[in-house]
Amino acid sequence: MLADEKNAAYEKNATHEKNVVLEMRKVCKAFERPSGGPLLALADINLCLREGEILGLLGRSGSGKSTLLRIAGGLMEPTSGDVLYRGKQLTRPEEGIAVVFQTFALLPWLTVIENVELGLDALGLPREEARRRAMSAIDLIGLDGFQSAYPRELSGGMRQRVGFARAIVVQPTLLLMDEPFSALDVLTAETLRTDFLDLWIEHQLPTKSVLLVTHNIEEAVSMCDRILVLSSNPGRIAAEIPLPLAHPRNRLDPEFHDLVDEFYSILTSRAAESIKAQSQIHGGLVQALPPVGLHLMSAVMDAVAGPPNDGQADLADLARLPDLAAKDLFAVAEALHILEFAELKDGAVKLTAAGRVFAQCEAEERKRLFKEHLLRFVPFAAHIRHVLDEREGQSAPRVRFESELEDHLSESDAEKTLLTVIAWGRYGEIFAYNDQTRMFSIDHV
Amino acid sequence: MVAPFVITQQPRISLSPAVLPMYALRTTLRMLAALVASLVFTFTYATAAGKSRRAEMVLIPLLDVFQSVPVLGYLSFTVLFFVSLFPGSILGPELAAIFAIFTAQAWNMAFSFYQALRTIPSDLDETSRSFRLSAWQRFWRIEVPFGMPGLIWNTMMSMSGGWFFVVASEAISVGTIQIALPGIGSYVALAIKQRDLAAVGWAIVAMTLTILVFDQLLFRPLVAWADKFRFEQTAAQIVPRSWLLDLFHQTRSLRRLGEPIGIVLNSVVRSRVSFLRRTHQRFSMRRQRTGDIAWFAALAVTLVYIGRELVKFAAPVLSWNDFVIAAGNGGLTLARVMILIVVASLIWVPIGVAVGLRPRLAEKVQPVAQFLAAFPANLLFPIAVYVIVRFSLGPKIWLTPLMILGTQWYILFNVIAGASAFPSDLREAAASFRVRGWRWWREVMLPGVFPYYVTGAITASGGSWNASIVSEAVSWGPTHLNGSGLGAYIAQMTDAGDYPRIALGVAVMSVLVIAMNRLLWRPLYAFAERRTRLD
Numbered sequence: 001m002l003a004d005e006k007n008a009a010y011e012k013n014a015t016h017e018k019n020v021v022l023e024m025r026k027v028c029k030a031f032e033r034p035s036g037g038p039l040l041a042l043a044d045i046n047l048c049l050r051e052g053e054i055l056g057l058l059g060r061s062g063s064g065k066s067t068l069l070r071i072a073g074g075l076m077e078p079t080s081g082d083v084l085y086r087g088k089q090l091t092r093p094e095e096g097i098a099v100v101f102q103t104f105a106l107l108p109w110l111t112v113i114e115n116v117e118l119g120l121d122a123l124g125l126p127r128e129e130a131r132r133r134a135m136s137a138i139d140l141i142g143l144d145g146f147q148s149a150y151p152r153e154l155s156g157g158m159r160q161r162v163g164f165a166r167a168i169v170v171q172p173t174l175l176l177m178d179e180p181f182s183a184l185d186v187l188t189a190e191t192l193r194t195d196f197l198d199l200w201i202e203h204q205l206p207t208k209s210v211l212l213v214t215h216n217i218e219e220a221v222s223m224c225d226r227i228l229v230l231s232s233n234p235g236r237i238a239a240e241i242p243l244p245l246a247h248p249r250n251r252l253d254p255e256f257h258d259l260v261d262e263f264y265s266i267l268t269s270r271a272a273e274s275i276k277a278q279s280q281i282h283g284g285l286v287q288a289l290p291p292v293g294l295h296l297m298s299a300v301m302d303a304v305a306g307p308p309n310d311g312q313a314d315l316a317d318l319a320r321l322p323d324l325a326a327k328d329l330f331a332v333a334e335a336l337h338i339l340e341f342a343e344l345k346d347g348a349v350k351l352t353a354a355g356r357v358f359a360q361c362e363a364e365e366r367k368r369l370f371k372e373h374l375l376r377f378v379p380f381a382a383h384i385r386h387v388l389d390e391r392e393g394q395s396a397p398r399v400r401f402e403s404e405l406e407d408h409l410s411e412s413d414a415e416k417t418l419l420t421v422i423a424w425g426r427y428g429e430i431f432a433y434n435d436q437t438r439m440f441s442i443d444h445v
Numbered sequence: 446m447v448a449p450f451v452i453t454q455q456p457r458i459s460l461s462p463a464v465l466p467m468y469a470l471r472t473t474l475r476m477l478a479a480l481v482a483s484l485v486f487t488f489t490y491a492t493a494a495g496k497s498r499r500a501e502m503v504l505i506p507l508l509d510v511f512q513s514v515p516v517l518g519y520l521s522f523t524v525l526f527f528v529s530l531f532p533g534s535i536l537g538p539e540l541a542a543i544f545a546i547f548t549a550q551a552w553n554m555a556f557s558f559y560q561a562l563r564t565i566p567s568d569l570d571e572t573s574r575s576f577r578l579s580a581w582q583r584f585w586r587i588e589v590p591f592g593m594p595g596l597i598w599n600t601m602m603s604m605s606g607g608w609f610f611v612v613a614s615e616a617i618s619v620g621t622i623q624i625a626l627p628g629i630g631s632y633v634a635l636a637i638k639q640r641d642l643a644a645v646g647w648a649i650v651a652m653t654l655t656i657l658v659f660d661q662l663l664f665r666p667l668v669a670w671a672d673k674f675r676f677e678q679t680a681a682q683i684v685p686r687s688w689l690l691d692l693f694h695q696t697r698s699l700r701r702l703g704e705p706i707g708i709v710l711n712s713v714v715r716s717r718v719s720f721l722r723r724t725h726q727r728f729s730m731r732r733q734r735t736g737d738i739a740w741f742a743a744l745a746v747t748l749v750y751i752g753r754e755l756v757k758f759a760a761p762v763l764s765w766n767d768f769v770i771a772a773g774n775g776g777l778t779l780a781r782v783m784i785l786i787v788v789a790s791l792i793w794v795p796i797g798v799a800v801g802l803r804p805r806l807a808e809k810v811q812p813v814a815q816f817l818a819a820f821p822a823n824l825l826f827p828i829a830v831y832v833i834v835r836f837s838l839g840p841k842i843w844l845t846p847l848m849i850l851g852t853q854w855y856i857l858f859n860v861i862a863g864a865s866a867f868p869s870d871l872r873e874a875a876a877s878f879r880v881r882g883w884r885w886w887r888e889v890m891l892p893g894v895f896p897y898y899v900t901g902a903i904t905a906s907g908g909s910w911n912a913s914i915v916s917e918a919v920s921w922g923p924t925h926l927n928g929s930g931l932g933a934y935i936a937q938m939t940d941a942g943d944y945p946r947i948a949l950g951v952a953v954m955s956v957l958v959i960a961m962n963r964l965l966w967r968p969l970y971a972f973a974e975r976r977t978r979l980d
Contacts, residue, residue, distance in 0.1 A: 070571070073575055074575075075571050075574055075575055093574055093575045093576075093577050095577070097575070098575065098576075099571070099572075099575045101568050101571070101572065102568075103568045104568075105566075105568035105569055105571065105572040107569065107572075107586070107587065107590065108673070108674070108675065108676055109590040109593075109673050109674045110586075118572075118576060118578075118586065119576050121576070121578060121582050121586070121715050121717075122576055122577040122578055122579070122582070122717070124716075124717055127712070150673065170576070436975070436976075
């Protein structure tokens with residue numbers, strides 16, 4: 001009864017914009033921590049998806065964008081706030097919404113056509129009708145001839161085509177895409193993106209709107225009509241930017257280039273702010289560390305220090321270097337920023353004095369410098385060392401630090417942060433860690 | 446307690462080799478009936494445990510207990526039940542025998558399917574939800590296929606164990622109940638009574654052929670067919686093949702025969718069939734907690750009730766002395782199992798490694814080892830007993846190896862599998878750094894095959910406990926040999942129809958098996974998993 005009234009009220013509200021497909025109002029999502037108490041993943045999300053547009057959700061990993069997509073698909077319920085699909089409360093997966101998954105999510109025991117028909121099973125169509133619709137989706141997406149193959153016989157690109165065909169065959173009004181190209185190599189991803197855009201522009205798809213989740217800035221700029229930038233911890237909408245460029249878009253176009261740069265600077269200033277904010281809360285002890293290894297950090301510092309960059313480089317340019325392509329450059333830049341080897345500003349990485357020294361010196365010296373910065377700028381690493389120094393036997397179990405991290409971070413962030421601290425601590429030789437016994441200790445060599 | 450078992454027409458067992466094909470067929474049919482029952486049990490029990498948190502709390506520990514109760518221990522009790530269900534009919538004992546085989550097969554199949562349900566990848570789960578599959582569609586299109594490889598492997602393991610029990614459960618003798626169901630097991634039992642070594646030989650031949658036919662006509666095609674359910678997206682190195690399946694795929698007339706069945710199955714699996722409309726409810730935490738408390742209270746009351754009934758049943762008959770005797774026998778059997786596992790490991794691990802590292806040889810030896818594991822060792826007991834009687838050897842020592850006669854092969858074929866799967870680059874690295882001798886075993890090979898070895902040893906040890914009931918007390922015609930131990934104790938009490946003491950013996954054995962699993966095998970398994978993982 002109450003819910004009905006609420007629904008009616010929303011429908012009245014929504015009538016002023018008839019072409020709204022999906023709307024979120026004040027959506028929050030909190031997960032329960034093992035230690036008890038909620039952890040906020042998404043806070044105060046308001047968005048509106050209209051007919052005829054591709055809306056991009058751009059954010060770093062851990063910004064909650066996949067959670068947001070699952071809420072939009074009815075696969076997850078928000079902790080508070082409202083989700084309206086076509087003006088009605090969305091509480092479970094609805095007919096008319098289809099998802100394309102990052103991992104393709106194909107059933108290996110079904111052939112291509114059986115996988116595509118899976119989407120139709122819930123509709124209870126007669127056999128011939130289902131087969132006819134599946135065949136036409138397969139033709140449309142460029143899979144004809146492969147209908148009786150099993151997924152394991154196909155390349156990654158072809159598999160994701162099956163993923164697209166399976167979503168399109170149910171003639172969805174709303175298509176949700178969860179990083180659909182990120183598991184593919186660069187060239188394959190580009191081909192599939194272009195093919196999809198061609199179908200979209202020529203109105204060959206039954207779909208009215210698309211929600212695309214991605215962390216790839218160029219991908220977002222080449223596909224979307226509007227982009228929402230999500231910040232991390234908790235995920236909030238940090239910026240909304242319309243992209244008035246006409247399709248097909250040319251990557252060499254200066255306008256395209258400027259937009260990409262703009263997104264890099266929004267994201268960098270966000271990242272710098274969030275690092276600053278994190279070091280101020282929780283007494284500065286706990287901060288989420290990006291999972292970045294030493295080799296990658298050194299490689300980026302070398303690239304920034306060397307010609308033609310001379311100590312400062314745009315992330316957009318670094319992303320085009322063959323060695324660094326497809327890596328999460330933001331994570332590296334963030335790690336350098338945390339360790340104060342570089343500063344992250346306006347879409348560029350600028351090495352600090354220490355960063356320049358690091359890039360120039362030899363292995364032993366690098367290690368010493370890294371150790372110094374690790375103890376000074378990563379309070380949690382210093383904390384571990386301090387605990388070990390205090391303890392008798394100079395060792396401590398992993399659980400102890402794990403639970404400290406879990407008090408402030410989500411389980412997966414805590415795990416990632418701990419693994420990063422272990423890797424950094426081992427390199428800087430500030431402590432040793434034995435995974436068999438799960439103990440930290442001080443290694444006197 | 447029960448009226449003597451009288452059936453109007455007690456089937457007569459003949460020792461003529463001509464009846465063996467018929468007996469083999471009846472034995473096989475019992476196996477198949479039990480297999481169907483096990484599958485139905487797996488799909489219902491494991492699904493209930495996998496889908497409901499509260500059911501899981503009860504069903505999984507219960508399954509753990511079921512699994513540790515010796516199979517022949519069930520038989521003594523279920524015979525009574527089934528016989529009273531169909532008084533005077535042969536159907537009662539038939540069902541009891543089928544049930545015994547069922548208890549040898551069902552538990553690990555259910556465990557494997559439950560594990561599969563718990564580990565369905567989240568993207569498949571989301572796919573099924575976002576395409577709004579009904580529970581029925583989800584079960585047949587996602588859950589069953591995902592669990593299929595594990596289920597088939599466990600079914601094969603179950604079947605190899607099953608032959609042992611089908612033989613043991615055909616000639617049933619519990620107190621006053623004496624039944625012989627027509628089958629290979631009864632044939633051998635009669636041969637033992639009449640001291641006919643030639644008949645034992647015929648039975649061994651018949652059993653061998655039966656197992657080979659079963660393997661070729663049922664399991665090979667099944668394994669080859671189930672290859673498509675592998676979840677890894679990469680192509681397999683070795684694709685299992687079956688001539689029967691190939692024949693079926695390549696012959697148009699056969700294919701046409703199968704087509705209508707395929708169409709019917711397909712439409713059944715894909716129809717929505719929703720028994721209950723999924724209602725969408727959000728329970729508050731407090732309501733959930735109240736429900737849990739009520740559930741635990743109900744469980745506690747049931748447990749107390751069962752405990753009181755048990756005490757009522759056992760207290761008038763059993764004294765402390767009985768416990769001491771049963772525990773002492775348990776200790777003896779425990780020592781035997783441990784020693785046998787150590788001895789079998791010392792013999793079979795080096796041989797398994799040597800075979801496994803030679804792919805050509807492994808290809809030939811592996812099917813033989815699997816066949817030996819499936820072959821019911823109790824058919825060979827008469828020969829061993831004949832030898833012991835002939836040379837008047839001490840039964841306490843010389844009956845002991847019989848326990849592991851049938852189950853040692855699990856160690857062999859698992860070690861062969863482990864050594865074959867050992868990465869060749871690691872072997873080459875060891876060779877190029879000239880790691881040899883004991884160091885090669887300790888640092889290269891043994892850690893490499895360790896997880897496989899543990900899997901094999903767990904199966905071998907479980908099988909030995911089960912086998913102790915038939916191997917610690919044996920007879921040859923009028924001669925009875927008693928090696929003492931818990932198995933002999935249970936067998937003796939079963940003969941006497943002393944139900945409280947059968948229950949005591951079975952309970953002691955279950956406790957020992959559970960203790961051994963918890964204290965030895967599980968930690969070893971966890972260690973093996975942790976140690977040998979590279980990621």
